Amino acid sequence: MIDSSNHKGARMIVKKNMGKATKKAKSQKTVKSAGEGRSRAPSYVSFPAFDLSRENVGLYLTAVKPSEIFEFTRVSRVDEDAEHGFQRALESHRVKRIAEYIGDGNVVPGAIIISAQDSGDIHFKDGAIHFPRQEGMFLVIDGQHRLYGSVRAERDGMDIMIPVCILTNLDHTEEVQYFIDINGNQKGVSRTLRIELTKFLVASESIDAIRLKLFEELNSDDESPLSGHLSATKRSVGYISHVPFKAALDRILDKDPLKKLPFDKKKKLLINFLGGVQENLIEVDQAKRLYQSAFFQAIFKVFEKSCEIALMYHRNYSQEAFSSIFKFIQDLNFESFSGSNDEAVNNLAKEISLMLEVSLTTANVAEELI
Template sequence: MVDAVKSDKADLANENRLRYSVSLVTQGKHQFYTLTVPSAVLAATCAVTTRKEDPKLGFQRELDEKRALEIANYIDNDVGTIPNSIVLSAQPIADLKIVGRGKTLEFNNVPAAFLILDGQHRVYGFSKAKTSLRVPVVIYNGLSRKEETRLFIDINTKQRPVPAQLLLSIKQLAEIESEAEEVLRDVFDHFDQDMDSSLAGYMSAAEAARNKITRVTFNAAVKPLLPIFSGRESGDIYRIMNAYISAISTELSKKTAAPLLAKPVVFRAFMGVFRSIAQRVVDRYDAEYSASNFQSIISPLFVNLPIKKLETPGTSWTALRDYLDNRLISKLTL
């Protein structure tokens, strides 16, 4: 395959003009051409203009080499497929022409013949891959820099990415979960679905929701705790954590009826002090992780706790965690 790539690049170097079959598409006031182009051609003829390179006319983001290498690795080692079209704007130097009764597009084989409007990291990744690909491409012709910039803005604001919580939810279907992600998914689903869940009604499995705990929030809060559950099944992890959260909920209910644990900052902060509290349960109750044992450890933390601290916790869960941890230490008795 490496030899094939070298051959493609060698053949390309000997061609002054390149030709490809195209279709003309009209959308609104714009027309563009759709075609497929070898990845080596894209690497040789496409360019970006960033604000750093050209403060007046640049509009692209800085290239991230790590991201490009991830794309190249995906193509080479995972036999990946990337069907999304690269969106280009032909530059005057390309001397773009339609020949062959309107079915063939011809352009100069020169650097910067095309400005990339969408897909700069894919093109960069293609250039670093050992595998040669045929890539779907959309080419606009005759655009001004204002029109190019507006298209760039539209492409990057109108197209919404898939929510991270949905991606986590469907990774199981794609069979690409890591071992940790599988455990986190199982524990989350227990909290979401079990009748005895202390977070019943607080979970949002596949989409973001105000004052709900998403998979993204849950994973960020619980993943650092997985090492202390080493060797335990997900059901056992759920049982221990559910007892802990039930103890917190009981203490919170003495101060307010508001579902404060549904606030992501509050949830992450209490998960942040779990390790310290669990260690005290181990020491005092010989690792009997019941809700009542957790409550006996955590209840002093709530004595004279200003409930406003949890009702309006701000945006920093680490600051709230440190506050709770300091209260826990100050209430320690032997």
């Protein structure tokens, strides 16, 4: 049984300590250098806080009005900063729902987690955390929708405080790892975004790193049949996300012929392969199939076989060679195959493999091999 009197006493002690810290923090709301007359030092902001730091990671818990912390935060989103971003896009309907939730008298149940971008300027003294009055001082790790929703609720007239957890001494990789650790198992973080974020964590020469670089370059290179049709953050009609791309590429990147090729050659071979397939899809007005998950994965099930045929019958890996090999695609009854689960992919792959084998009965071996 929980002793409610002990919990009441604990709350009174916390309130009393926070009250003392608040008085000290308010008296230090603007801290300036004694030598201000000679050179203007940055002003400091202070909030009462608890120091929960552990080893080399600073951890400070405070409670503030949303507007008091909002002006010092920024969010690094994947859609806005492809090189360093790791947050999801801000969804206005979620912000609105959270603001309405607070407006109904509810409290924000979880702390907004932010990371100091210049930990050397953060100080904890006399029960308060002190930092420079500087825009972008903190990067939001978790809770961007709660933060924006709280700010909106405050602007709508709500008098509220929100819990904020301030982390210090983290580098960018650690910030991304904390984001994944916090959100990885929660519904709402798509598999494709989680795959996208591994670019900050993987070894440079690993299969993951090579695949992620191929994903980026095949999407941005105008010569690529996939140009503009790869989505790093979500599933969408007409786009291939990281999930089917990973399923299709991981299996072949560690095998010949791709395994032994340098990156630029890997990329060129994939462009030629996909280009040959695309030419035949266009002939039968089925170009959109290349950007459908099931077909994309299924066609790569015959990648190694088609490469062997390209060498045997054409002596090269050119787009023209693959276009000739995949002419049978024009006879594929696409309407007989639907769905995007593993069974659908495997059934389509079997049909493509069978049609490829049949097509070889009428093919001619390159004269140089005879």
